[in-house]
Amino acid sequence: MTIIPHPAAQGSGRTRLPAGSDAASRSATSGRIAVPLGSGAAQGCGYGHTANPFAGSPALLAAADLVVDQALRNVFTPDPLLGPGLSQVASVLSSVVKRHGTLLEVAFTDVLKNRGRYLVMRDVPMPITVPTQELIRNSSISQLGETAIDLSGVIAQTVKLDLVVIDRRTQNAFIIEMKRGGGKSEARKVHQIEWILRCAQVQGLAFLKTLGFHVANVRAVLIDVYGRGGYSPDLSVSGRDIDRLFEEPVMAAIEAVTARITTRLRADVPELLTRALGTLEVTGTVMPMPLPPRPMAR
Numbered sequence: 001m002t003i004i005p006h007p008a009a010q011g012s013g014r015t016r017l018p019a020g021s022d023a024a025s026r027s028a029t030s031g032r033i034a035v036p037l038g039s040g041a042a043q044g045c046g047y048g049h050t051a052n053p054f055a056g057s058p059a060l061l062a063a064a065d066l067v068v069d070q071a072l073r074n075v076f077t078p079d080p081l082l083g084p085g086l087s088q089v090a091s092v093l094s095s096v097v098k099r100h101g102t103l104l105e106v107a108f109t110d111v112l113k114n115r116g117r118y119l120v121m122r123d124v125p126m127p128i129t130v131p132t133q134e135l136i137r138n139s140s141i142s143q144l145g146e147t148a149i150d151l152s153g154v155i156a157q158t159v160k161l162d163l164v165v166i167d168r169r170t171q172n173a174f175i176i177e178m179k180r181g182g183g184k185s186e187a188r189k190v191h192q193i194e195w196i197l198r199c200a201q202v203q204g205l206a207f208l209k210t211l212g213f214h215v216a217n218v219r220a221v222l223i224d225v226y227g228r229g230g231y232s233p234d235l236s237v238s239g240r241d242i243d244r245l246f247e248e249p250v251m252a253a254i255e256a257v258t259a260r261i262t263t264r265l266r267a268d269v270p271e272l273l274t275r276a277l278g279t280l281e282v283t284g285t286v287m288p289m290p291l292p293p294r295p296m297a298r
Contacts, residue, residue, distance in 0.1 A: 060107055060253060064260035067103055071095035072268060085276030092272060093265075100261060101180035104225055105162065107253040108178065108242075112165060115248055119166040126161055126175075126207055128199045129153040136198050141234060144202055151206035159196050165246075166213060173208055173215040175200040179231075181224035181238065190230055197222060197235055221245070225254060 076091035204218030227238030
């Protein structure tokens with residue numbers, strides 16, 4: 001991945017993307033908020049639409065292998081209930097699932113930056129102001145859809161956005177939180193993430209201007225890859241709808257790295273299970289299965 005400095009960086013010595021002719025709007029003005037540096041932005045080149053290269057992408061497949069390798073090398077503490085064998089199996093599987101979520105974001109980013117149509121920035125810090133929070137608190141979802149607010153006033157909190165994606169062709173921008181969505185998230189987490197996204201939606205135009213980008217529209221999106229996270233339909237996009245939204249083969253890359261991990265697990269987990277069964281042996285015999293529960297008395 002080619003890394004360019006976050007647009008908020010000053011004096012980096014590298015070329016930045018043009019963000020409009022009004023240079024004065026890039027400088028800090030009275031009441032504006034200085035935005036800190038993010039971890040990096042992925043830049044592609046050209047708009048060529050070629051055959052999907054991701055089914056055999058060496059970098060992504062190597063990253064998928066690394067997910068399993070790191071899980072197998074993890075140092076774990078045996079759980080008193082499970083014992084060492086089952087604890088190791090549980091440790092490996094939970095680690096792979098967690099790392100798989102991070103890998104999905106990598107696959108998504110690689111697809112967009114490789115095609116060149118999009119500028120992709122990852123781990124972007126964004127301040128949320130008190131006026132923005134008050135607007136969200138006092139407005140309905142339908143009212144917020146067409147609302148924009150200046151980025152000014154007291155900072156209530158600073159959050160880190162998973163991705164900021166700018167479509168060079170349409171000049172539309174997406175502020176994205178990405179979730180694996182393999183199961184329903186707890187209500188508190190859903191509320192917190194949706195709150196952040198709605199704040200990002202209404203102050204998105206002003207926020208991107210502080211980074212030097214003048215875009216036509218900003219949309220906050222929760223990418224719920226498998227669609228089971230339980231997020232609001234007006235924010236979330238899942239499965240093939242991700243491809244349709246970005247007009248790129250995102251799910252092909254996701255399916256490729258997922259298949260690679262699945263293949264590795266099917267090769268490595270049987271040995272772990274054999275070892276785990278060995279730890280259940282007591283004096284040369286396998287521990288008996290628990291008896292079924294007795295029927296309740298009528």
